[in-house]
Amino acid sequence: MPFTLAIAGRPNVGKSTLFNRLIGKRMALVDDQPGVTRDWREGEGLLFGLRFRALDTAGLEDVRAKGSIAARTALQTEQALTQAHVILLIVDGRAGLTPEDRAIARELRKAGKPILLLANKCEGTRLPAAMDEAVALGFGDPLPISATHGDGLVDLYEKLLPYRPEGDEVEEETDKHLIIAIAGRPNAGKSTLVNQLIGQDRMLTGPEPGLTRDAIPISWAYRGQPVRLVDTAGMRRRARVEEGLERLSVQETLRAIRLAHVVILVLDATQPFDKQDLVIARHVVEEGRVLIVALNKWDKVTQKKAVAAEIQAMAGESLAQVAGVPLVPICAVKAEGLDKLMKETMRLYEIWNKRISTGKLNRWLEAMETDHPPPITAGRRIKLRYITQVKSRPPTFSLWVNKPVDLPESYQRFLTRGLRESFGLSGVPIRWQLKKSENPYEEKGRR
DSSP: OOOOEEOOSTTTTHHHHHHHHTTTTSOOOOOTTTOOOOOOOEEEEEEEEEEEEEOOOOOOOOOOOSSSSSHHHHHHHHHTTOSEEEEEEEEEEETOOHHHHHHHHHHTTTOOOEEEEEEOOOOHHHOOGGGGGGGGGGOOOOOEEEEETTTTTTHHHHHGGGGGGTOOOSOOSSSSEEEOOOOOOOSSSSHHHHHHHHOOOOOOOOOTOOOOOOEEEEEEEETTTTEEEEEEEOOOOGOOTOOOOOOHHHHHHHHHHHHEEEEEEEEESSSOOOHHHHHHHHHHHHTTTTEEEEEEEEGGGGHHHHHHHHHHHHHHHHTTTTTOOOOOEBBBBBSSSHHHHHHHHHHHHHHHHHOOHHHHHHHHHHHHHHOOOHHHHHHHHOOOEEEEEEEETTTTTEEESGGGGGGGHHHHHHHHHHHHHHHTTTTTTOOOEEEEEEEEGGGHHHH
16 A cells, blocks of 8 residues: 545645645646535655655535535545545635634544645745634644645655655655756747757757647756756747647646756747747746756857847846846757756756755854844834745745844845855745744754
């Protein structure tokens, strides 16, 4: 019997979204309308090397007439719960605790299984104040996650480890493979780039746009580093995407970006920086992936300095949250600039995995606060209590502040710039979690 976890909670809190993310594909239907899931689904999940069987259950509604769809659905959910080693109870971190959450918690206790409490929809830097209401359910502090953006999954992995049955192994899946997705608009030269990198005509190429329809993974090695290259379908503007096959291709491309470590965005340097290029770039950054821009067909550009300056300015303005994204001129057809492209890929991948000690971070924070203290709001000074790095891939930092809601975005950007400059984090996304509390490690002594 494989390690099994069941995802439970009231309707529309994000159960199916988390299920899809854990199994790595869009298996469960997701919609804003509550109650979309009725039968429980199962799939093989993998989280940082931990393999398990995931069960997506329907919402357990508090009031249900005997024989109704809601009652029959609840019976299906109860059957699924009996198979679980651990139950993930999801609440909406933004909405706060509801009477229905309390009723479902009472029902879940009857299953007699370990329960982990997750507060979903906690993306961004400021954790919603309503999230803390979930403590009243009696399952300890809720784990903040964003099923949509993948935030908090490292913490979820660590919480799940003690519950796996004895003998279950955790694979070395933190994969020695570097996963690189090649993305961009149709006919920008993505497949040609893949073929030149691997040294064979693996992908169909030609002047016709849209030759690649699926996200095609290819095993490769760069200077001894195992690499999984993923050539993706070209993404047009949403208004021009037709129904059917092309829409599925776009979904596959977005999934490939989400699962990648590094995304190389291929631009046709002979054409203006298109709005769709920026849409793709922003999506890469929002997913927390490393972004590198390859300026393809560079040999056809006559005013190279002017074009490079224009693209640099547009990237700097539109992608300010990830300063330092490298722009690498290449000619995929002639295999020019590819070594530099891969060197930049390896450099940023190393930064993306970087860990900074808590001691160094707090000495840095003290200096930043001394040199440039946060502003005074409502007659009270904002105090920065403590900082620690909670994860890498991308670098994510928790900052304890006495008044996190009042910390200006401008000061947060100031801290982000300081982190980049002091610890060499240019070119990768940086995420913050602002928490309201006293220094949780004060007894250990910070200063």
